[in-house]
Amino acid sequence: MSSSTATVCTIIAAKNASGTIGRSIRSALRESQVAEVVVVDDGSTDDTVQTARAADDGSGRLQVLSLDRNRGPAFARNHAIAHSSAPLIAILDADDFFLKGRFGRLLDRQDWDFVADNIVFIDSRSDGLELDVPEFEATPRFLDLRGFVEGNISKRGASRGEIGFLKPVMRRAFLDAHKLRYREDLRLGEDYDLYARALLKGARYKVVHGCGYGAIVRPDSLSGKHRTLDLKRLYEADRAILASPDLPGDARSLFSQHERHVRGRYELRRFLDVKAEIGLLSAGLRALARPAALPAIVGGIAADKLDALTARHGAAAEKAAGPRYLLEGRPVSRL
Structure with missing residues (x-):
């Protein structure tokens, strides 16, 4: 070209x-x-x-x-x-x-x-x-x-x-x-x-x-402001792919893994929405009625707290380091 x-x-x-x-x-x-x-x-x-x-x-x-x-x-x-x-x-x-x-x-x-x-x-x-x-x-x-x-x-x-x-x-x-x-x-x-x-x-x-x-x-970017519904629709998109009878077995395993990951994020966000609406105790009781969602909720809360403890130091280090690249690159050598 x-x-x-x-x-x-x-x-x-x-x-x-x-x-x-x-x-x-x-x-x-x-x-x-x-x-x-x-x-x-x-x-x-x-x-x-x-x-x-x-x-x-x-x-x-x-x-x-x-x-x-x-x-x-x-x-x-x-x-x-x-x-x-x-x-x-x-x-x-x-x-x-x-x-x-x-x-x-x-x-x-x-x-x-x-x-x-x-x-x-x-x-x-x-x-x-x-x-x-x-x-x-x-x-x-x-x-x-x-x-x-x-x-x-x-x-x-x-x-x-x-x-x-x-x-x-x-x-x-x-x-x-x-x-x-x-x-x-x-x-x-x-x-x-x-x-x-x-x-x-x-x-x-x-x-x-x-x-x-x-x-x-x-x-404050739009990409950082996702609704709970957005997460639900994303794991439903995985399910739409998984519904294909012609999907190969190895691909089915991959999309199942991604669907579980996104659904876990959805369950955590849904719990936090309910907590904000009716309080921690009531939200916890509702969560107990859905035991399949509990690992995602408990694990997500614990991880978020850990992130909060390290976020301040991480943000300062990232700012000091300057621009960051998505992919690791090897600079072209200049002789």
């Missing part, structure tokens, strides 16, 4: 993102491989639409669409896919940005259906600083279904470390051939669900360790 060929559609689903959407759009428009930038305003109540339009560079590549009410990122992304045509699709969150030259480095081969690169996480308190991102060796590898699903099971102490945070470029032809789109009832894990179903269809998911995506970490 020639790096001068504009083949990428960048999709940005945005809600109340007027403070960051301009930078996101500009980071996409400066890439020569980007043929389209489709912003879908998902029922914002601020100036997201006006700010997005103000970021237009006059090249005719920017399209800003508006939804009359909030429908969630999955619906917004599907809406953008339906209103675009470039052969490659790149998702960009409304408060994130592409590092300069991302696609020139990423799209140099044809041996993939999905291809993702490294992510640098930047604390919102320092997101205005100039980034000094090292050049990492590509060390390409392919994710299989096991590596992907197991990589989406959260581990205590590994903040935002799941493979599901990768932002792959996707071939539209593969999505269309297998009738794959985001599940619009999901507001949590919609990326995980789409990529998992693609891998079941035989997608070649390539990962390189060079860094091309900048993610801003904010304590």
